[in-house]
Amino acid sequence: MSVPHAAQPVLDRIRVGSAPDSWGVWFPDDAQQVPWQRFLDEVTEAGYEWIELGPYGYLPTDPAVLRDEIARRSLRVSAGTIFTSLHHGPSVWDKTWAHVSEVATLTQAMGARHLVVIPSFWRDDKTAEEIEPRELTAEQWKQLTTGMERLGKQVRDEFGLDIVVHPHADTHIDTEEHVERFLHATDSDLVNLCLDTGHYAYCGGDSVKLIRTYGERIGYLHLKQVDPDILSDVVAKGTPFGPAVKQGVMCEPPLGVPALPPVLEAAQELNVDLFAIVEQDMYPCPPDQPFPIAERTRRFLRSCGA
Template sequence: MSNGNEAGDRLRVGSAPDSWGVWFPEDDQQTPWQRFLDEVSDAGYRWIELGPYGYLPTDPHRLRDELARRELTLSAGTCFTAFHRGDVWEQTWAHVRQVADLTSALGARHVVVIPEMWRDPASGEQLEDRSLGDGSWRALGTGIDRLAKALHEEYGVHLQFHPHADSHVDTQQHVERFLEMTDPELVTLCLDTGHISYCGGDNLELIRKYPDRIGYLHLKQVDPRVLAEVQEQDLPFGPAVRRGVMCEPPQGTPALEPIIEATRGLDADLFAIVEQDLYPCAPDVPLPIAKRTREFLNRCGAGAR
């Protein structure tokens, strides 16, 4: 592995509540937020995401104090949207502006936007059709462009769109269709290496083909053996995670060192947030994984920043 630090100098490495088994604002199975903050700091990370709005304190003064005493800084807020459903602007903006208020108050400049899934993330229940018609695609693109413009104009933050398993923007074909229909000046990707691989895509090809649209990274890997079972059985994403489809690096795919290397050629100063889906997990599971993953990324050339 590379011992150079050029890519590391351009990657601000952090982690997220997801790596501590957090999917919801409140859930008895999840790691308490105080323990998450303590442990993510102990693992050597200095950047974190909000996770689901309401998991961490939503009072900006309190959250700023909690992060500062652990030497942590916020990289981004996170939210889900469903613009493919049509006239959903008012309820979407009401939620997103809460996230943007808190994100910008903490000095972060990114909001990661994930498309709502067609299967429930916890139960796996099918909620809507797997595929979108042309009209729904147009509504999705128009809504994301409008949201990106509003976030930029009102909060000075950048929209990072996150393709996701069991959503309508999942496969390489769908990711590229989304990129071709949205405003390149406003909308960039949160390239989640695990979700792209989970859905059969090629992370390096997306970086090569759309270098100006890569604005943020989520680093994770999938276990090919478990993924084969998931595909054979058409398992929903939640049950797949419980089987361990998202695994600790470097045990899975894609290889992360070439992706980190590829960021050298990007005209961007990127966040690289470790996000290993672990919902649900035992309380003592996340910290050792987080420490080993941090050491692995150091060896890959993604140095501490």
């Protein structure tokens, strides 16, 4: 007697895409990165329809040029990305807003609705030098949370975009404790999360638990996995994030953790449309390495129903 297969979950609220990050792109201009034209060609050929802008200046910043380039490849943009140091308080606001305005202008022009906001690093990801304390003071937490709310309101008022804050390794919003503290201190009408499954696992968090506990605060997903063996070594040695990436701590799904099907199913159960953008940190990497991984990853996600 044959055992019937369980029905594949329907993941019709999940919109899968990829990002320059999956092609080893961390900087606007770097000799170790593939040219932007190659990224756009290969992300299309790998089967993705949505992309992020990546570091501002990597893709063309002239809206007319970029609109033409993505339209020719039947691509659409889901979000732009910014880095912020808002825990430093009002003194950094003007510089922050000048950069945000550039990225938001291009993001809006591409028809996207989200800005992914990454907090600044407390440790230099190349030298491992601690450039700030790992823990914020109570006053710095207040500056961070009120600054993010101000940013969320101004970005929405001026550009019609929603910010989604990205918990990230080697930043002050990383562990479950820090993420929950941040959520409790911010207004859900102004600030929500970009849950990066790899970074959250890297910092000891459980993505499915976070989605089920704070589902109304999950505004966006980055799909990523970590290699548990390499992560154990990274944690034991206190390796900073940049060198950890060079070690291969972020790996190709489904070879690492967390398992992505339960994450996608929990996200689907929220019953809202969510972007799920594949990001496999690989800087630096050989130019021929990203495409086959991206293609296999897209095939794997289709097998999960996404």
